[in-house]
Amino acid sequence: MFNYVVIDLGSNSVRLRITNVDDDQNLNCTHQVKEYVRLSENMGEEKTLKEEPIKRTLTALKKFKQIYSTLPNIKINALATAAVRQAVNQKEFLKRVKKEIGLDFEVISGEREAYLDFLGVTNTLNISECLIMDTGGASTELILVKNKQVQNLISLPFGSVTLSSQFHLHDKITAGSLFSAMSYAEQEITNIDWLTMAHKIPLVGLGGSNRTLAKITRRAENQGQSTLPNLHGYRLNHEDAFDIMSKLVDLSRTEREKIPGLAKSRSDVVVGGLIPIMLILRSLHIDEIIFSNHGLREGSLYDYLQKNTKI
Template identity: 55%
Template structure:
């Protein structure tokens, strides 16, 4: 039995998922941990990782190591995405992680991140045609799926933390700031040459900000946290998302953190996080969203299993 450990270091959070893989490729998830580290906090125009976010991240990674170090027959896949990808002090950070923790943190490209999202979604949801959208803290990945294949993919340097911090959307929101943020995001989205090919197709949403929509909705259904429905595969009309976005914009940071289903740590970045999906729904006239709870971490698992199968064939 192999303990396959996936560490996914994003711009807002770092997650670890542990799956036990059997001799025939069967697997089951046996562990999951998540820490909000906000690594991209205050990166600014100079695009450097700051001291306190780095320290928060190191503490989280040490906690993860304490967990998987107790396991036998461990294989680790550790990846970093947009924040580290964009950081000018990337080398310093990676060397420190390697020196202090022994973790080989691999910085993946935006295209690779998008493809892993694709693997995670199409292996867990019946998606044949549609647009996959992953909104993170510092980037948004878009994948156009046609006949089950990854037809086109792109990563855009815009996400919940960057939009919220760069355009003053963290607390009480001014109309002028919201307009500037939405205009900047729309310019990036509309510049994607193939995006209109996904007109009126299903939109499959993942990433912390997008999943928050589903988490808020399911709390409207029941207050019993032990009986919450799984958000994976949940369908939600676009009008519900527009209404939620309008509500969030009208509240200040404290008001947003009081909404059931919205993690308090996201109160200052959720408005920026929902700008991309709101724009895509309008641009492509999509009337419904399907939520996925599987993305890059699952993609790494399926990639490993596929490569393992290929080796066995040889």
């Protein structure tokens, strides 16, 4: 028996997931914790991690340590993605984390992040052909899956936080800002030649912004209900997704905060975060999004098990 600890340090949030693996290799998720730290806040063109976001991140990591340090037989996999990957002061930041928390983070490539997303999705959803899309704070991963195998994958250097900051999408949005943001993202996406092979195939959505579409719809369809449908495997047609986006772009940040299912902490970056998936739906004529609650963190677990056990 051991406890597998995954810490996922992204651009917008840092997450902790702990899974107990017993002697028969049964898996039981015992802890899932998320803290919004906005590590990529104000990185700017110089790509420097700033002091306040660093402090927020260290505070969150200390909270996590209080949780996992009480458990026996732990195996820790601490992964840092786009914000740390892009930071010019990456080494200084990692040394500080090591000194104050005692954690050794692995800064993974965008391609490695995409592959772990693939493992998390294909081990938990019964799907053999799809396009997986994970929109994070500062990167967007696309993975084309055929016969449950990776056909192609790519990591694009933009996400909800970076698009929102670069094109001023935090509060009331002008038509010009929205057009500029969509044009920029569209050019990056349409430069991917192999995406034509994803025409009309199922789209699996990962990442907080993408999952917000499902959360808003679930709340609207189940008003007054104490329980909501499981988000993992939830399906949403493209027309409903477009309707949600069209409403969001007309609202101010304060107005978006009042929408059931939309976390207040995401209200300033959700429009930027949804631009990539809107473009994918439109350009590839995809009718439906299938949402996954399992991605990088679960993929890290399955990767470990494949390499170290008989599972």
